[in-house]
Amino acid sequence: MDFSNEVKERFTFKNDILFKWALQGEDDDTQRVRNVIISSVTGLNVVYSEVRNPEVLPEKADFKNMYLDILVRTQEGIYIDIEMQSSSFGDAARDKSLAYLARLYSNQLKGTEPYRFAPAHQIIFVDVRSKHDDVLISHMKIQDEMGNCLSNKMQTHIVYMPYIDDILKHKCINELTLTEAIVYLFQNGITDDTIELSKKYQEVAILMYKEDQFNDVESLYTVAESRKRFLVMQAAHMEDARNEGLEEGRAEGRAEGRAEGEQKSLRLITKLIADGKSDLIEKVAQDQELREQLYKEYHIE
Numbered sequence: 001m002d003f004s005n006e007v008k009e010r011f012t013f014k015n016d017i018l019f020k021w022a023l024q025g026e027d028d029d030t031q032r033v034r035n036v037i038i039s040s041v042t043g044l045n046v047v048y049s050e051v052r053n054p055e056v057l058p059e060k061a062d063f064k065n066m067y068l069d070i071l072v073r074t075q076e077g078i079y080i081d082i083e084m085q086s087s088s089f090g091d092a093a094r095d096k097s098l099a100y101l102a103r104l105y106s107n108q109l110k111g112t113e114p115y116r117f118a119p120a121h122q123i124i125f126v127d128v129r130s131k132h133d134d135v136l137i138s139h140m141k142i143q144d145e146m147g148n149c150l151s152n153k154m155q156t157h158i159v160y161m162p163y164i165d166d167i168l169k170h171k172c173i174n175e176l177t178l179t180e181a182i183v184y185l186f187q188n189g190i191t192d193d194t195i196e197l198s199k200k201y202q203e204v205a206i207l208m209y210k211e212d213q214f215n216d217v218e219s220l221y222t223v224a225e226s227r228k229r230f231l232v233m234q235a236a237h238m239e240d241a242r243n244e245g246l247e248e249g250r251a252e253g254r255a256e257g258r259a260e261g262e263q264k265s266l267r268l269i270t271k272l273i274a275d276g277k278s279d280l281i282e283k284v285a286q287d288q289e290l291r292e293q294l295y296k297e298y299h300i301e
Helices: 016-023 028-042 092-110 161-167 178-188 192-200 202-216 218-248 251-274 278-286 288-297
Strands: 046-051 067-074 079-087 120-126 137-143 149-160
Touching: 016 028, 016 067, 016 079, 016 202, 016 218, 028 046, 028 067, 028 079, 028 120, 028 149, 028 178, 028 202, 149 161, 161 178, 178 192, 178 202, 192 202, 202 218, 251 288
Parallel strands: 079 120, 120 149
Antiparallel strands: 046 067, 067 079, 137 149
16 A cells, blocks of 8 residues: 555554445355354344445545444344444443434334334444443443343443453453454454464454455545544534633533534535545644634635
8 A cells, every 4th residue: 555655544443434344245254244243242143134324435424424224134033223333432432322222223113114113233343441341342221220121122232442452461362252353453453463363263354354455445545534534623623612612601602612613614624625635634623723714715604
């Protein structure tokens, strides 16, 4: 991979563009790996899975979270809706997940058989340690105040990838289970250790090949790079918006400021990409004076 003389960052499965692209295919290898990941994280016996939103559109990559909308069939013949993603939200994913899961579940109302809901699960891989649990995978269900599970039909599974380092304090690399080996690859990318794991687990070898392939395709790499720059810039704009809201001293001002800041960010990024100036995005994210200058230049208010 040599798009220029400068050293390029290598993307891993922490990047949601790569994550979706690598796991969306319907070939035997991709379906095998996807089924293994879903089964190992959720405990379901998945025998078939189909991605219902396989597109990765460059023109949308900067503006939407890239998640996989998957219909799976279990060995028992049960069909289940799965939403799976690699998220940059960190531990906040736990707090946001209920709303996302409720949306996934309620979308079934659009079907022809109302009130006959298929189970819905959500799987989120995050690059932080949990503030609540000292575990690799956290499973959440709806419970009453006594801890009794009210329904198994809605579940969220959060994989805290950095916890794999704690597991390796008590295991050698070649003692990792298949699930742990996949998480290790997602967390660390291709290393000497993952190469060793690929000799033991074919699924790891398949995922390593996909990571290599993604980084070697310039069009995909460019989308992932733009996505990263967008997230950096969005965070900067949200910080500006929060500060503006605090200065106004009103809760509604803070909320409106965040919304307006995000919209200005989206409009500016759209203009920069259209003008072939995506290399400015990261600079703009770090330089408020430059942002204001470009807002004026592009007549963004």
